[in-house]
Amino acid sequence: MEKRDTITEIFGANVFNDEAMQVYLPKAVFKKLKKTIEDGLELDNDIADSVAHGMKEWAIDRGATHYTHWFQPLTGVTAEKHDSFISAPKNGKVIMEFSAKELTKGESDASSFPSGGLRATFEARGYTAWDCTSPAFLKKDSLGVTLYIPTAFCSYRGEALDKKTPLLRSMQAINTQALRILRLFGNTTSHRVVPSVGAEQEYFIVDRDKYLKRKDLIYTGRTLFGAMPPKGQELEDHYFGSIRERIAAYMNDINHELWMLGVPAKTQHNEVAPAQHELAPVYEQVNVAVDHNQVTMETMKKVAGRHGLTCLLNEKPFAGVNGSGKHNNWSLTSDDGINMLNPGDTPHENIQFLLVLACILKAVDRHADLLRESAACVGNDHRLGADEAPPAIISVFLGDQLEDVIDQLCSTGEATHSIQGSKLRTGVTTLPNFDTDATDRNRTSPFAFTNNKFEFRMVGSSDSIASPNIVLNTIVAESFKEAADVLEVAEDFEEAVHDMIKKLFSSHRRIIFNGNGYSKEWVEEAKRRGLSNLPSMIDTIPALVSESSIKLFESFEVFTRKELESRMEIEYEAYSKAINIEAKAMIDIAGKSIIPAVIRYTTRLADSIIKLKTAMVDIEPYAQSSILIDVNEHLKSAKLALENLIKLMDDAGEITEADKHAGYMRKVIVPAMEELRKPIDELEMIVDKDLWPMPSYGDLLFEV
Template structure:
């Protein structure tokens, strides 16, 4: 084993750096080259078919069979012109990754073979997908599940395959993926938001949610990655003493990008840009070997498809550069983990950002309406928003030095907090003109808040000028899950707001007075969730308890929020999840949780027994032989007391490691015997997982004692710094 580590290090040191050239010096020349976008559709479709598909995309109008046939024919012609030979329905099952089954364009005919792709094949497929998680919606022997084309997300070419974004549903219509509920939530938000916009601007006919996803990740050389079974099988290091130098100097953050990493970044960005992914930002993150990329904001469904596609591209391109991209939220203990910061807003068809203050009192009232309703929505449903970002990986990160705590709170910045406080306590002037402020003593909200609204990195949900940033999403997560929840709870809240406002209008109140009256009430009712201080502090935890804010620190219990009566009501009211779908997702997430801990426990046991303890015993035996030799030549015991002390310390560590590993294995066996998925997940969390830290502590101490040449696993200093 020791040779594996040093062979890996030698391999890393012999790497060469390829020269990466973009398809063209100007990004605009090749951006979207591999996407069947509007420009390509206009080129390959008739005017009537093009206008029909655009109407379907923008208005949600059903696509007629004849148009679907024309689109399929056009897609095939374009794809073949790009050397594609196959097509696939690209979907996002509840595994959290993407899935695809490739079919060739050709079909057999009486004369031989021909390329064919019909509207039916485009619109719907029936993959043999019975093994995907369904939470009891389907039995494994029932293979029928359907993928259905999502025309709002353009098809693209990967390699020589035309990829068609789709939803994935069961034979009986339940969603088996992340996209279908997201589309329902976005539809609910669109309708609810447009209804509210009508109070202010009758020309607004559509509202879409926008999203920008900042993606953090680590890189490690493939040779070192393959020499670490824990990284290979679990995505994180189960053992490893912290390097003497890590991130404490913060010299990696925004530093010069290493040459080899820069080549990798250029390469995956070239591919991403050709696939229409608008990657714009790249930089070093705070931990060694940690990096970030971020795109320009897009419509939310497309942004999530692009992020899923981006992580796949990064993984494939990484292998070309002999890198492994680590998306685990906490691959290395003791340094910052990785998140997927979701920057969310709402934009109208007229180009108005609903979370951006304006120049006039009327536009500011419109801003306050959507701003305060978002705060109220998160306050009312903080528990299901917390559940949406819960995972075994994220449990390692939430509440740590670089990530928000498990308590969902909202940071607004002092200026906006002061404005809301003043509105809450002010007197509404019912005689005020529309052009005047509708309350007395409140200063105008500045149009540009970006310079006045700081970013609180300890806040899970922070307002950052003209958007909210959900920072608690894990780096390996599919953002569709938390974004589905966020959009549906805001949609639900906006519907309730309209009911409350309309009640006052029916009583004869002026519209603007009615709007502000309900806004004032919501500010007061949701005030408990606003917090401007340090979210990591013990004081905040105590204060949050006083405010009755939920603080659920582990995934199995956080997930319970998905199946409460309150959650069921909001899911059904918005039409996003049926009770069966919500319970299925609860079951799937619990199953995923305990299985990942089960794998970690098994890997830990294997490494301890076959790698770690043998390495400790080998070095201990050398020391014993040394002491025996010194004794034989008659040296005084004091001359080898250091060796004896090390022998004893190694023995103590080995005994602790062995005993606790055996106890962990017994607890794992007990947990495995539990039939109920929730109880099994809790048993793994509360009975098995607690052994991990103790075993790791003694393994890491052993690493410090054992001769470096005998230690079998690449160390943190090598994993983090050697590229």
Template sequence: MSHSSLDAQARFNAIQLATQRHPRKFDLPRDDLGRNLAVSDYFGSHTFGGKEIRASLSRSDLDRFQAAIHSGQPLEKDLADKIAKAVKNWALEMGVTHFCHWFQPMTGSTAEKHDAFISFGDDGTPIEKFSGSQLVQSEPDASSFPSGGMRSTFEARGYTAWDPQSPMFIMTNTNGKTLCIPSAFVSYTGHALDEKTPLLRAMEKISEKSVALLHLLGDTSVKRVTTTLGCEQEYFLVDRAYHSLRPDLLLAGRSLLGARPPKGQELEDHYFGSIPSRVAAFMQEVEFELYRLGVPAKTRHNEVAPAQFELAPIFEDANVAVDHNHLTMEVLKKVAERHNFSLLLHEKPFAGINGSGKHANWSLSTDTGVNLLDPGETPHQNLRFLTVLAAVLKGVHGHNGLLRASIASVGNDHRLGANEAPPAIMSVFLGDQLSMICNKIESGEAIDNPERAMISLGVAKIPLLARDSTDRNRTSPFAFTGNKFEFRAVGASASPSFPIACLNAAVAEAMGEMAERLAEKQKSGGDKDKATLELVRETIIATKAIRFEGNGYSPEWIVEAEKRGLSHFRNTPESIPALGLPSSKKLLTSLSVLSEAELQSRVHIQFERYVKKLEIEFETMRTLLDSYVAPAVSGYLADLAESVAAIAKVPGADKSPLESQMKKVSDLLKDLTDKRAAFESAYQSAASLDEEKKARAFGERTLPAMQAVRDAADRLEAIVGNSYWPLPKYREMLFCY
């Protein structure tokens, strides 16, 4: 009698289903002659932004609107009503029935509450209605969102406020359409309860400080500097049939068990390989949906690990880019379901192969059309570039611990510091030739003739080297890549808002301090370029510790980084307190990016989220062990015992191979039982601790204990008969195309 389970049969059914799937077809928009439209013909067709607002307002109203945006003042009621009317008419023509304020609470995802346009007139006649006040502000219940202790459950009032810099958009579902209004989310007392508000504040501050510094450099025509951002999004796809049979993927977003298959990514044959037909069809539909929403998706390709892929957009203003990254993650998930895939955004969904990140390509652009991280063709332009570069080095050096904390999460802990992703130590990679110029500036002789000094330093060659000679150091968490910096340490599932807000704040502070120093130098008279080059030299010398061109994976770098005084936080519980350091508080509060209460709330929320996510993993592991692994192993042992008894009745038959197999399985089961007991002890011992101590205990003791349980269970998976194992295996999930 076989003791293989119905769950194991479900696994085999899933294999059969997954291997028989075909690429899904969808209809692209066509013209009257039946020809496919060019992307430019329907790009942004489901958005209402600056172009549409300009078309709906008179010149004087448009001036009032733009003045309100730049000053941060509320829109006047009559102006808000005019925009709302235009939005409503457009939305109704598009078949929209509902609207929502779409915002980013401190959950890591987005939130929305849908309200219908339908209302009733004075005579009871149904009409579609949408006022300026409904456009500008909404009042969702804030009590159920994370606030980090800034409010009690009975203090429910919160406000969402329209962000007019980010286009409104229409989300289409099976049976209807909803107008989404990108918004900030604040409490009744004005505290930021979301990810977007600190980003918007930090963008304003870096603009203010950049403009002041540029004016001292002679670029007096600049009135505004915009943060630009492009987020490369990595993800995994597995067939839905497999996903539905894996409680760990469903609940924790990653596989808590799973023996490594003989083949992973060793052959390096997946990266940039031919995209599987099912996946290509999925990507094409994703891009169609994103283009309608105005998201400038540019690149698609296979990533390093099997079943791993990437989508990269063209850069945009940072607040719009963040909105678009959230939209991208949402669209990826929805379209994946249509193609019978499940999308995994966890930073480490599968052990033994690469995890997923979100490379945030960051730069600064003036309202005169200049990318401040793009070297120019004149000595002045290159001196400006070096000044901005020095400010970035100063910001990252001064707040490397804060930047590390800004990307900390339980998922990212599995990825950072492994030989696949940036280390958990913040450093800046500039490339050999740009580093050589910095070294020359640092060790150069006294600057008497600035123009001659810049020539001797090789500054005139910057445009040639910056784009073509900056190597791709994948071991660096913050690398210069020609005309931007690539912040590679952000996790795949994370909102880019807070990391970019912290980066902006750090660089803004550096620019402010450099502007003060430069103003002092200029007051003493003399050549302005000489004063600037002296300031660049001083800053490069002071920030040398943050520059690193070597292998960030090497153990030697950890030792060297600690000698340099750089923060080394091994995991999230070690990182989070960096948010509350005096230097972090001073930075964020002095620039009004976060108040002290808002900052402290984020410390509480980070610890709380870390603990809750691990508790979900621990409880899921219990379920896997009790409901899946134990029955499978017991059934296999029972059948082995029956087979041994049957063979014993056969004259001359050798039952020792089966007895040996029984012994192996029994020993492994005993080892699993012991490891399970140690895991339970570590888990329970932390139960009564406060949030911060519990987080540290989970990270230091419970997680390693759970890993030991996993190792024991994975050894059993490798030896238990295939027909008994109920959970889809790595080889099935990763190579299902």
């Protein structure tokens, strides 16, 4: 039998990790670099040249010819510029060189990326700076082998033009404040606290040939037209179902590539909707998790092409079936292994945990709009609030055990017990009985506590997880700081911390909801509690520049006011541009493909009626006539809706302010697009399949 490489043999083979560094770096340099990474220190210039040389030798030994500073601008995707290792030729020969400066610093045209006014067109200089806490890696493709160096991206004046820079700033903020909380309880061994994240990635897979016949998928990533097939997801047979051979081969290929890149891909399965799947990794330090999620999305798309498939990451590529999210599992872990969100077996006695929990509830309640904004993207407007995703209302699920502890504290001032799990008895003698958890899970909650972490389920499948983690880190840092400021000077710490926990739980209980987040009753209840409901991306953007947000981010030096204002501008523009593309795609597809196809069908029907009447004068061609009348009515509606959308799009060009333009696109263009879709989806159910100009939902979802 042919020997196959094991996961342990291939994992991290293309990563400049500890194993590689020990081989290619001098021992003293390796130790100093490790300390720099672990302690979050600035890279010492004395070792930078040695690190650059070792990294270059490692990369060249594996076939690399180029390197790139890999960064995450505010486009929603990553960016890279490739340079070869060759230096100026001498005597007709080239030397392969890579200096400390080339490793640690790069330059890119900052004005060509979204900056929201931070950079004028003529102000081009931007810098990339090596993030040594996220390991460099190699990618092999048609270009050859390239060394990828994860970097931050800033303007000439130091403003953050990317998602990584503020993320790293937020990590510093929560580290400082979390350590203060640990010190309050006598901890002297922890020296660093890092947010750990695992991002569950949902996605759709469709046949590539069919994808290429759908202009809407090509241009926008989602279907702008499409009637539901006879079967959708109502039988619930796809969820955790047997994985088809073609998809299994694809998943196997993804896993191999990700493991080689050091991405700890762990779980894979079919999701609820047909053609929908999920990949989940093991938890990692948050900035590494962000980088690895970007690598995962890029790899999923690339590998799909090899298998004659296309990976769809849009949040709602198909109407009528589940959309895709990216569950952001967030926790706080110290360098000596303490998970600050671990309640233990008796959480009512775990005062440190209760304080941490109370601070997080305060943070989420106070900054709910900001947290909601961090998960806002155009595709999520179609997903949030539907039957498979959290509503656009922020609430926190804690479960019966913790809610009972809070009830005790708020009613009597003291918690004396914690609900414990029971024994699960199956009634089958050959099956083991086992202890259940003390709390069930709630899949309808946007922010749910799940044993030792919080799962933020609002994040869209196509979106970077950087933004929600920047917000989570910073709002919790603020809450920790305010608690530590009081408790560090308290005369009686025990009394002060108990009083604070009770006060925080009492003040912020409104954010706790353990019921069905999909129900209409919850929408009314949330309104009664004073919780905001922000259904659209447009509704959320003002939260970026509210005075409370500016004060929050500036106090922890995560964002400046200008950086927040720039992101507001970018988000308005991103929304407008996305809807603009969708509307133009609808006009193009409807006007050039669908309506002409329907006209051909009506001509066929009319010819049939004429021929039938000629052949049999006394026979009324009821079926053909009835269908023709029906089709003509829908065709008329489609044509009128198309003309209206064209006119409204022309009017949109007159609006110059970014926020007003985005508001117009949301309130005027989106409804007009929906009006155009309705009659066309009806026509798809009537017109001959051989005349319909693109594959149907049934073709895309079930024929993979």
